[in-house]
Amino acid sequence: MIPDRRPLLLGSGSPNVTKVMIMLEEIDMPCHRVWIDVMKGEQREDAFLALNPNAKVPVFVDVVDGRDQVIAESGAILHYLAEQSAMLLGSSVRARTAVLSWLMFQMASVGPMFGQYLHFRFVSRDEPYALHRFTTEMNRIVAVIEGQLGRHRHIAGENYSIADIATFSWIRTMTSFPSDILEKPNMARWYADIAQRPAVARALEYAEEFASRDRERMVSATRAERDVYFSRPAPTDAGVQDAAPRAQI
Template sequence: MIDLYYWTTPNGHKITLFLEELVDLGQPLPYTVHPVNIGKGDQFKPEFLAISPNNKIPAIVDRDPAGGGDPISVFESGAILLYLAEKTGHFLPADARGRVEALEWLFWQMAGLGPMTGQYGHFHVYAPEKIPYALDRYTKEVQRLLGVLDQRLADRAFLAGSDYGIADMATYPWINPYTPAALDLEPYAHVRRWHAAIAARPATQRAYALAQKINPAAGQPLTEDERKQLFGQGPRDRD
């Protein structure tokens, strides 16, 4: 049994994508969703910080780890994907070369596409004032990263080759996640083909339906209290 501490963000979607794919393989890993409403400050509760000390979702607790023993908690979405892939034996190549490629692109998403797209979204959608330098900087960097992704997908179905895997699950939710500031994907034909193929998967559709059920207000403008919870928290702001 997996306890999934989740909210309806691109990083949260990564884990439900993985867990729902197991259902379609006929090897489901039972999981319970524990919503962590980051707009209400749930991420700062002591019980959540005990699992995710960086006060970010997602996080999991595996109540039945391999080899038995005490439950194992994991935070950081990339670490969770890797943990679940190793636990289940799915969505990560077993051969050395394939594994290296999958991990390279998983870490590419974690270190590049996710943070840069997040900053793009912040300055285009959430920032209280439009700062031209920031808008230009992050737009160009996300476009550059989309170009890297497009080139990678030019001769393969998925990021690590012919099989769908954790690198794809990590990357997919970060393609154009900000409806009010959508990027033009027309120049990236291979990204569009890959994205459409993942969107059509039944597991993807169930994962996003779950998000809509948990947080029907996703995508709505933030309230002032939500802004306070999400942005500008310094090290002493929770005292």
């Protein structure tokens, strides 16, 4: 059971966790924030797996009718909080449909493709095909967003919504690396509008606390911890990497 019955957010400095932090500030919902040491593997421990068998952050635990309501997947958490607060989801079927469509676009395209680009750009640099593939796809996705923002003030239309929160968190992550993403005029205008929101500014302070701890752990991580975190094959006694695991289909 959650202490003093406030909701609980388990996470790291990931943009997927930042989304939820922003939403919590937008709807003014107090919560406990607990940093998960993903480099150590706390997300694979039994207590965490009981909440999310997928071993990923964020996980959000609310209290509903005296019982814990556990929600994994950042998009599902945003949707849940929007419904519970009656905020940032849209006031009509047409508006809600647009918001959910663009939220799913972020979940299915922006996050996965941007994440793979960053991995092959900075962690696994000896995979030219993978880097080319994900760079091309990332650029295509950015063009889609730029076009949408040329037609509308916000991602899902004229009103600010959870689709903006979800997308902003990943665009913000990309600005930490060499990128021309904010040279796109519509993207730059939209990004500046979101960044100056008071709730966003407050949430980013919490997000930076988690991100700082992530960076410290990355520096202090052992080779074995890094190999597990990045799903790299471990060296054998002979110094040769193990073969790739067999796919389970």
